[in-house]
Amino acid sequence: MAQRRTPFGDRARYWFDSTLARGASALVGWMALLCLAVVVPASAVLVWTDPGAPAALTDRLAQVWHLTGETLRLGGATDTPLRVTMSVLLALVALLYVSTLVGLITTALTERLTELRRGRSTVLEQGHAVVLGWSEQVFTVVSELVAANANQRRAAVAVLADRDKTAMEEALSTKVGPVGRTRLICRSGPTTDPAVLTLTSPATAGVVLVLPHDEPDADAEVVKTLLALRAALAGEGPRPPVVAAVRDDRYRLAASLAAGPGGVILESDTVAARLIVQAARRPGLSLVHQELLDFAGDEFYLIAEPALAGRPFGDALLSYPTSSVVGMMRGDTLLLNPPSQTPMAADDLLLVISRDDDTAWLDDCAELVEKAAMASGPATPARPERVLLLGWNRRAPLIVDQLRRRARPGSAVDVVAEGGEVTARQVSEADAHSGTDLTVTLHHGDITRPETLRRLDVHSYDSVIVLGQDPAPDQPPDTPDNRTLVTLLLLRQLEEATGRELPVVTELIDDRNRALAPISPGADVIISGKLIGLLMAQISQNRHLAAVFEELFSADGTGVRLRPATDYVLPGHETPFATVVAAARERGECAIGYRSHDDSSTTPGHGVRINPPKAERRRWTIEDEVVVVGKD
Template identity: 85%
Template structure:
């Protein structure tokens, strides 16, 4: 076989690459040759073109060497060879010293800039909010804290997470937007290290919020973070209000013990399951929750009102024009929707819904009630419900349990999910605890396939709940939303075929996917992380609200309901909202708003109005609903 002759250019390139592979010494040698190849010819050109250049060749070469030496900082001395060599040696030593000094200074500056970039200085703010951990909830929490501080002259939010400081600031700036008067401070490091956690100055903070990561071991890390917080505080007297969230109820006791007596620990999965069930039983209720939990609209406040002490609670319902009274805070215990004849004791706080804490002022509205428009009569009796549950995840057993708690005899839940061993076992376990009033049936199938949904009698169900699968290890947290969107597309096609709007409740992980979902603008969508973030932000501003939300979101006790307006006032009759409040008082309820279905597709609030003025007059129609706080 004839060996192909390698071209000279390729051999030269290969030889050059081989010499570079020998390390830094080869690189320095090539750099020196390159510099000499440029500097020597240019120095010679300068000497030969100089009119004052010496005449002899020796003197001209000496001038070339002098220019070259000055350019490369090699001394440039001329004369005997030993003299030239010593000059070069001294120049090389000086060059080595200067380059080493520059390198040390550059390294020190780089380390300092890196430390500053990571955020290693102690926060010197007072009364600020501290957010520990990073998840999708952080954007909701920080955004709500910024909204809560909108009327403050000076406020700050410090975030500590095991992420790059600049990356956190950029992500929060992109998703939250303007911070207004609130100063954002980010610190980088693990939240379980007390030394790093102390950088946020938690002892002087107004509240500390601990967020769980979107990973299986998140709850254990929340407990460790709470323990690190205890170690970072100078003493029990410096303990700030703490709000934390865990996913599994098995960690709630440990987290509560670590958080201390004043700490509040939420079970995110349980709260999400409750909200899903409430929205399934009362379509549109998720809009009410969203309105009451964010700081953009009306929210809960605790206000003292000595002028009402000794009077019955029913009088307080019509004592505010621009605020809605829903209960009493007696000590540490909330009394939501107490009987109208319950006396208001001295020291009680009123639980009100208002635009702000300075918009609650007394104004007797009893004279606005139009008795002729009030409707009296028993409410329609409850009937058994049929619920279709599409999909199965770790929250599904909690959803079934919540449905069982409020089920009427004869109610049924049909589950459509894959036939995996884990799913069959979990459905079986949930069925054994469902009770006699609720029947649970598993239909095996893929909810993303059209034939699976076509086999179902969709019209026979009172509500449809769509759940995404739990993300697999290493999978993006919002991956289950992809399957949920496919299922919603198929349900939308069935709606077009049957010409019936299905009462669908959808659980999504990423709020950005709501805009992609083929559902109506006023449909019930539960963004679990966002709702928990809103709830944590509200409680961080007033920890006494934790007990209020606990009862509102529970299956028993007083909760938020949407009732037909025809049960309260005469239809097609214009009357002020004070008349609705009076009618609800007679039924043992507190009216806090209404929903106009005729305006649901046009208005930004989807027809929902929370805490309207008692003087607001409107004509009530058959599709209108009244939002009340009361028993089911």
């Protein structure tokens, strides 16, 4: 059989590739031939077309040599062979020197740029915020820090995580957006290495925030990071305030010991469970929490007011026309909503909700109160509640415990989940301390199947809580949201079929999925990671707020409540908000806002108004609610 002949083009290409494979010498040779193949003919054309060119062939060749030498920097001398050779040699040496110098400079610049892209240079800042770790919370934390630093002339936020620096910068730029005057600095490396932590200059930082990542060992990683931070700051003098978050309360003590005396440790799962239960008991309360935690609106401030020294705390409630007083700080002790007869000392700090720290100014608002419009009847009594819990995850036992703490006799919780999600033993353990006030019952079923929900009389429950499964180790963190969205879609179908709205409280992992959720605009959605990020950002600006939020979000203490407006003012009456504040004071509460039923589905805040002016007048309806700080 005759052998197939290889085309000439393929053989030529193969020979050329083989010569290049020999290394740099072959590449230099080919570059030289290519240059000569272009420069020599071009020089000859210039000489032969020049009217003033010499007539002799040797003289013309010499001129071609001159042009070639000038173009290729080869000297171009035309004398004895020795002089020509030396000229070319000197030109080659000069070319080698320049090429080497350019190569060295290029290599050095490339290495420096590569190092900068890797994020391995030390941050030289003073009073900056350091964020250690990477999770979905980082976008919330950075966004809130940028908002808090909006009025600062020079502010910086340094983020250290074991990720590519360029990827972090692109992600923050996409999700955070413009940062104004704040400088955003990213550094790459493990947060558990003390030597790497020094890249962020934590010794000169104003605050250090440690974020848990999305892996199962997140809490252990937080503790290890705190230990590395302590090692990096050893011998550096005063340590900056530290704010960290763990998921499991079993790690809180270890994290507190690692963070040191000034550290604040948040339990993300416990906080999320408390907020879910509070929203389930009073729909719309999650919107109030969002307003209080977001730097974009009114927030908490501690202010000194010596002019009120010696007067009862109740007088302070009507002493600020554009701020809401909710408590005071006596030394390191927080007094949230103390009795109105509590005397105020000169060194006490008032805890107020205000637009900014300079917008709280004194002015007596007592004359605005219209006592004729105040309601005098008893408060609306609490009654037993029935809660439907769809789904089960690691926060479900905490939710059951929070429901138990404030349950009225006869209250019940029905749990619907698959056998793989929860067992009767897990439910019985969660219900171990429920006593007679709360009954917990498990029903097996797939909450993503229509027949499961149709078997339930969902409209008979006071609230419906939808939880996602705990993600598997090999799944993305937001995978549970997929099942949650399916369940919400089925609940929406039941609402449309019956024409009755369900009081649904939804837990989501990714804030981006909120826009996909088939729920009403003002529905309660708890984004646990985002709320923890908001909390961390608030506490990073004032560590005393940790005690404030701990009390506000507790099940048994003084917290934020939504009450019927008819408990405070007569329906149909137009009266200033000062009247509501005075009526709440009579009940031992601090009124801080309201929710308008008529605006619940039209305004961006869904009817929630925090810290309205005392002089603001409005007509109160039966469906309106008042936001107060008080006990049940």
